[in-house]
Amino acid sequence: TCCGELLVNHLVESGEVVDVVYLDFSKAFDTVSHDILINKLGKYNLDGVTIRWVNNWLDNRTQRVVINGSQSCWKGIISGVPQGSVLGPALFNIFINGLDIGIESKLIKFADDTKLGGVATALVIIQNDLDKLEKWSKVNRMKFNKDKCKVLHLGRNNQFHTYRMGSDCLGGSTAERDLGVIVDHKLNMSQQCDAVAKKANMILGCINRCVVSKTREVILLLYSALVRPQLEYCVQFWAPHFKKDVEKLERVQRRATRMIKGLENMTYEG
Numbered sequence: 001t002c003c004g005e006l007l008v009n010h011l012v013e014s015g016e017v018v019d020v021v022y023l024d025f026s027k028a029f030d031t032v033s034h035d036i037l038i039n040k041l042g043k044y045n046l047d048g049v050t051i052r053w054v055n056n057w058l059d060n061r062t063q064r065v066v067i068n069g070s071q072s073c074w075k076g077i078i079s080g081v082p083q084g085s086v087l088g089p090a091l092f093n094i095f096i097n098g099l100d101i102g103i104e105s106k107l108i109k110f111a112d113d114t115k116l117g118g119v120a121t122a123l124v125i126i127q128n129d130l131d132k133l134e135k136w137s138k139v140n141r142m143k144f145n146k147d148k149c150k151v152l153h154l155g156r157n158n159q160f161h162t163y164r165m166g167s168d169c170l171g172g173s174t175a176e177r178d179l180g181v182i183v184d185h186k187l188n189m190s191q192q193c194d195a196v197a198k199k200a201n202m203i204l205g206c207i208n209r210c211v212v213s214k215t216r217e218v219i220l221l222l223y224s225a226l227v228r229p230q231l232e233y234c235v236q237f238w239a240p241h242f243k244k245d246v247e248k249l250e251r252v253q254r255r256a257t258r259m260i261k262g263l264e265n266m267t268y269e270g
Helices: 002-013 034-043 048-058 087-095 123-139 190-210 216-232 243-259
Strands: 018-024 106-110 113-119 150-154 171-173 175-178 181-184
Touching (some): 018 123, 034 087, 048 087, 181 190, 190 216
Antiparallel strands (some): 018 113, 106 113
C-alpha cells in the first residue's frame, strides 16, 4: 500500500490529476458466504481434504443475542470468517482475490482496506471500474457501505468529478486515513505529523509517569519498542517537508532524551 501511495504521489508531482476512491465493505468479514468461499477454494486447486477441513471449521456455527438477560433463539451462521483467527484473514483474501479481474485502474487491496485510483482525465475508465466492482459485490453477496466510500481528489486543476456506485453518488473527502496514515487532498502531511507527535508524546508521558527507573538502558529500550515505531511507520510516504513539522517530531526525540538520567541537558543528536 505504501508503494501505491508513492506512485500516486509521483503522478501528482508530475502534474497529473488523480482521483482515489476509498472503498468500504459493509461488515466485510461477517458477510463472506461460506458456499461461495468453498467453491473458490476448489478453483484454486486446493486438495479435497483441505477444503473439507475448512468447510467443517466454518460449518455448524450458531449464535444468539442476549440483552439484559433476554435471549434470542439460536440461529445458524451461513456467512462470515472468524475474526481474530489466523485463518480468517487468509480466507478473506482468497474470497476477494478476484476483485481486480477486468479492472483497468489501479486497485490496491489490503484485507478489507481497498482503494481504486487513476488519472482523473480517464473519468470513464474509473466509472466503468466502479460499475464492475458493484457487479462483483452483488455476485459475491457482499455490500459496499456507500456512505463511507469516499473520493479523494488530488492534483491542481482537478475537476472534482462525481462518481457513483449503482444509483448512489459517492461523496468527496478532503482527507482519509489510509492504513493509519492521514492523506489529505493536497498531499500535505502536516495532519499526519500532528497525529504522530501527539501519540508519541502520549506514550512518552505514560512512560514518564509509570516507569520508576530512568536509566539509559530502560528508557532507550522503551523508546525503541513503543515510541520509535510511531515515528517511523510508513515514513517513506509521509516524511515531513515543512520545517514546522520536522521540529514537531524532533521535539518528541528531545523529550525522550531529557527523560534519561544524566542526559537531561544533552541534545538527542548527541
